Amino acid sequence: MDQAGRQHNSFAVTHRLVLSIAVPMTLGFVTTPLLGLTGTAVVGRTGSAEALAGLAIAAVLFDLIYAGFGFVRASTTALTAQALGRGDKTEQQAVFYRSFLLSLCLGIVILALSPLILTTGVALMGATGPVAEATSTYFAIRVLGAPLTLGNFTLLGSVLGMGRGSVGLALQILLNGVNIVMSIWLGLWLDFGIAGVAWGTLTGEAVAFIAGLTYMLFAFRGTLRPKLATVLSREKLKALFAINRDIMIRSLALVAAFTLQTRVGTLFGPELLAANALLMNFFLIASFFLDGMANAAEQITGRAIGARFRPGFERAIKLTAIWSFGLAAACALFFLLLGGTLIDVMTTSEPVRAMARDFLPWAALTALTGALAFQMDGVFIGATWSREMRNMMLLALAGYCAALALFASMLGNHGLWLALNIFLALRGLTLAAILPRKLAQTFAASQ
Numbered sequence: 001m002d003q004a005g006r007q008h009n010s011f012a013v014t015h016r017l018v019l020s021i022a023v024p025m026t027l028g029f030v031t032t033p034l035l036g037l038t039g040t041a042v043v044g045r046t047g048s049a050e051a052l053a054g055l056a057i058a059a060v061l062f063d064l065i066y067a068g069f070g071f072v073r074a075s076t077t078a079l080t081a082q083a084l085g086r087g088d089k090t091e092q093q094a095v096f097y098r099s100f101l102l103s104l105c106l107g108i109v110i111l112a113l114s115p116l117i118l119t120t121g122v123a124l125m126g127a128t129g130p131v132a133e134a135t136s137t138y139f140a141i142r143v144l145g146a147p148l149t150l151g152n153f154t155l156l157g158s159v160l161g162m163g164r165g166s167v168g169l170a171l172q173i174l175l176n177g178v179n180i181v182m183s184i185w186l187g188l189w190l191d192f193g194i195a196g197v198a199w200g201t202l203t204g205e206a207v208a209f210i211a212g213l214t215y216m217l218f219a220f221r222g223t224l225r226p227k228l229a230t231v232l233s234r235e236k237l238k239a240l241f242a243i244n245r246d247i248m249i250r251s252l253a254l255v256a257a258f259t260l261q262t263r264v265g266t267l268f269g270p271e272l273l274a275a276n277a278l279l280m281n282f283f284l285i286a287s288f289f290l291d292g293m294a295n296a297a298e299q300i301t302g303r304a305i306g307a308r309f310r311p312g313f314e315r316a317i318k319l320t321a322i323w324s325f326g327l328a329a330a331c332a333l334f335f336l337l338l339g340g341t342l343i344d345v346m347t348t349s350e351p352v353r354a355m356a357r358d359f360l361p362w363a364a365l366t367a368l369t370g371a372l373a374f375q376m377d378g379v380f381i382g383a384t385w386s387r388e389m390r391n392m393m394l395l396a397l398a399g400y401c402a403a404l405a406l407f408a409s410m411l412g413n414h415g416l417w418l419a420l421n422i423f424l425a426l427r428g429l430t431l432a433a434i435l436p437r438k439l440a441q442t443f444a445a446s447q
Contacts (some may be wrong), residue, residue: 005403009087009307013315018165018296018323024165026292028172036182042187051194052132054127061121061139065110065146067255071247072103072150073157074381075240078302079121080161085306090163093225094233096216098240099154101231107147114143134194141198148205155212162219163299171212180206246386248395256402261420264404268413276357276413278346279363282339286331286367292376293324297378305383307354310443313383317435320375328371333363362417369421372428380431387440389431396426 043055077098110117122132145376152175159167175291183200186192192199230236265276297320304313337343343356380389400423407415 009085010309011303011307011312012438013300013304013312013319015319015323017294017300018319020300021160021163021165021296022292022320022323024292025160025172025295026289029288029291031173031176032301038183038189039201042183042197043194048130048134048193050130051134053131055137055138055194055197057122057125057131057135058138058142059128061135062142064255065117066149067251068248069106069150069153069254071244072099072106073153074298075099075158075243075384075386076154076157077161077298078243078382078384079165079240080158081299081302082306082384085303085309086164088164088306089223090226090230092158093220093223094231094236095161096154096158097226097231098236099157100151101149102244103154103241104147107150110146110150111143114139114146117145119388122190138194138198141195142201145202145372148202148209151209152205152212155209155216158216159212159304160295160299162373163303164294166378166403167215171208171215174211175204175208177204178207184315212304242406243384243386246390247342247381249388250386253390253393253397255319257397260401260404263414264408264416265413270351270415271351272355274347274349274352275359276416278343278352278356279359280404281346282331282335282342282360283366286328286335287374289327289331290367290371293320293327294374294378294381296320296323297375298382300385301379301382304384305442308443310439313439313443316327317375317379318329320378321372322327324371324375325368325386328367331367332364335367339364359413359417362421366424369424370428372432373424376428376430376431376435379435383438385442385443388434388438392430392434393427395430396423399423399426 010328029069039055039059040052043051048317076095077100080092083089083095118136121139122135122185125135127135152171156171159165159171179201181200182203183197186196186200188196190196195420229408262273262277265273297316298318300320301313304310304316340357343353343360347353347356358420380386400419403419403422407418408413
């Protein structure tokens with residue numbers, strides 16, 4: 001591409017641009033835990049411990065299912081942003097329709113496999129009797145929304161890829177808000193209990209799906225529609241599946257790491273396990289902010305790739321790094337100063353409180369060791385360097401397993417937290433190490 005072409009596709013990468021994407025998505029992420037709290041509170045008010053246990057098991061099953069399909073949102077954001085950078089409005093639509101069809105197909109597959117998923121999940125969780133019945137009730141209703149849930153992943157990915165973070169926030173608030181209101185109304189006021197919570201969740205997904213689809217069709221109005229052959233292009237579908245496959249493997253490796261963290265923690269006794277679970281909430285809080293910044297990195301670097309605009313790509317890395325580490329430092333300081341108070345709020349068990357305080361510095365450190373990992377994930381997803389991201393995640397997972405084997409036996413729970421911080425640091429450092437090479441390869445044609 002000549003200099004004139006590059007100039008035509010250039011754009012200003014500013015702190016305001018970064019925050020216009022990161023802040024709305026952070027706010028959207030922060031509202032998500034309210035869903036779990038609402039569902040738990042509604043079912044808890046029924047007085048049935050079995051129903052509460054069933055809800056917890058079903059929620060874990062859906063977390064596992066949808067965590068594995070998070071690639072739909074990520075790949076849609078990256079490919080849409082790249083099309084935006086090229087100024088190709090037709091391809092933006094094609095990316096949306098391509099990912100949307102994939103989402104609906106995957107949702108239908110989940111529906112078809114739902115009896116097997118439920119049976120296997122209940123068996124693995126050891127649920128029996130009333131607990132298993134409650135799990136089945138919730139699961140059977142909520143799984144009906146699988147195509148809607150994955151469709152919402154695509155819708156969110158599209159608006160983020162277009163740089164419309166405020167729309168993404170609006171969709172998240174709509175989904176979560178309707179979910180909360182309907183769960184309370186159906187579960188408590190109409191006394192449907194756990195079934196009411198499930199129907200409330202399904203209603204929230206449906207309303208957000210309709211609203212998001214309406215918005216996208218309106219946004220595409222007046223733009224040349226892609227031909228069906230373009231949407232179903234074998235080359236484009238092959239590239240989409242490759243990206244999604246790599247991100248899915250990366251996500252499953254991440255789930256495996258945190259599952260292993262919990263599994264090893266069980267060896268230290270129930271009180272330490274409880275303390276660790278409590279402290280992981282601090283990492284979760286930090287991740288809301290770091291994920292928001294990762295979303296900004298995805299959109300801006302993806303757009304820069306499409307525009308063949310290396311200065312914009314490099315500035316996006318610089319600005320998102322500044323904000324990621326700044327937010328991480330603020331989170332770490334907040335946890336160190338007020339973590340003890342938060343611990344007291346979350347548990348009344350004095351032994352658990354004491355243990356949690358002992359390991360609080362390790363939990364606070366995760367914000368800093370995870371900052372580069374989140375940011376680099378955003379950069380590599382936006383650039384669709386998915387194979388390298390997958391490989392570095394697997395390398396970091398191998399390092400994590402080695403650190404666990406070495407330090408957990410030597411240092412006990414301190415070793416467990418040390419290994420987790422090593423894992424987070426490895427994720428970021430391995431990606432940062434290969435970033436210069438990928439930059440040189442990708443932008444070689446525009447030098």
